[in-house]
Amino acid sequence: AVALFGEKYGDVVRVVSVGAEDQPFSRELCGGTHAANTAEIGLFKIISESSTGSNVRRIEAVTSKGALDYMADRLALVDAAAAALKCRVDEVPARVENLQAELRETSNKLKKALTGGSxxxxxxxxxxxxxxxxxxxxxxxxxxxxxxxxxxxxxxxxxxxxxxxxxxxxxxxxxxxxxxxxxxxxxxxxxxxxxxxxxxxxxxxxxxxxxxxxxxxxxxxxxxxxxxxxxxxxxxxxxx
Incomplete structure (x- = not known):
């Protein structure tokens, strides 16, 4: 396991191993997960990643039922966007790009009208x-x-x-x-x-x-x- 400088540890620490029991590819301090097995965590969804200092990254995630609820909320938002745009879910990105292009074109035409001789x-x-x-x-x-x-x-x-x-x-x-x-x-x-x-x-x-x-x-x-x-x-x- 990785020991973090500045932290105090006892003689025995709790770790979480990921991978086969005899050949884990990751073994880290438990970080308060209190899971006997990583399978208990279930679905794991990273929701943000940021820097907390030099060479230090912070990852935030939701797990288990929280992850399922998060995904359900996101899917509901996508469905709502598709309904508002009157298109299929898989067409949302292209539809948004087209609307942005139309908006830019309209804005440019308006600016030309406002700044031109007309x-x-x-x-x-x-x-x-x-x-x-x-x-x-x-x-x-x-x-x-x-x-x-x-x-x-x-x-x-x-x-x-x-x-x-x-x-x-x-x-x-x-x-x-x-x-x-x-x-x-x-x-x-x-x-x-x-x-x-x-x-x-x-x-x-x-x-x-x-x-x-x-x-x-x-x-x-x-x-x-x-x-x-x-x-x-x-x-x-x-x-x-």
Missing amino acids: SDAISNAIEGAVELDGYKLVVAELQGLEAADLRNVWDTVHQKVAGPVACVVASVTEKGTPALLAAGSDDAVKAGFHAGNVIKQIAGLVDGRGGGRPNMAQAGGKNAAGIADALAAAKTALGA
Whole structure:
């Protein structure tokens, strides 16, 4: 049997042997099993495995009737999933994969609709672009877009607006946090627009920090309620 360092043992210890009595392939301290024979344990089902320290693994299992009950509960869950998915039990994994793929495709289509030229919010913002000294400024408050999606919004603005253009856009993400982006075409930057400076000036209004290059800058924050003030501050700073 294996003796664990740090533990105290008497002269005689109780062990459990696994395998033929004359040639067991495992003989370990009983660990409180109190089984005269491993056959008494019955069905043995490992339910978790984790690390408790360096080179130490912890295995948790249920046995006997507990293992049967555990398996019955799991089978009931699988049956319920199959019923909800309207498929056979053996088709559940494939059905879930298909649903996940459909969800990703739908999500991508929605993001394209929200960030593309067909979006009412973006179209209205473009129509309301302000003429500044040397470029047009587009400002928009959006919903449900992540920081990466705001870059697509800028691409749309850049494509839809002829000539030098800059934008300052913000969105409340799906997690409820604010995301800000300022961006400008090369001609807008030459005319004096600096995205990094704009973001630095307004990020604090959403309890955030950020910065970037003259032609592209982003920031995140904690206070989504400050988005309107941040966009208003950007317009003021740019003379709009």
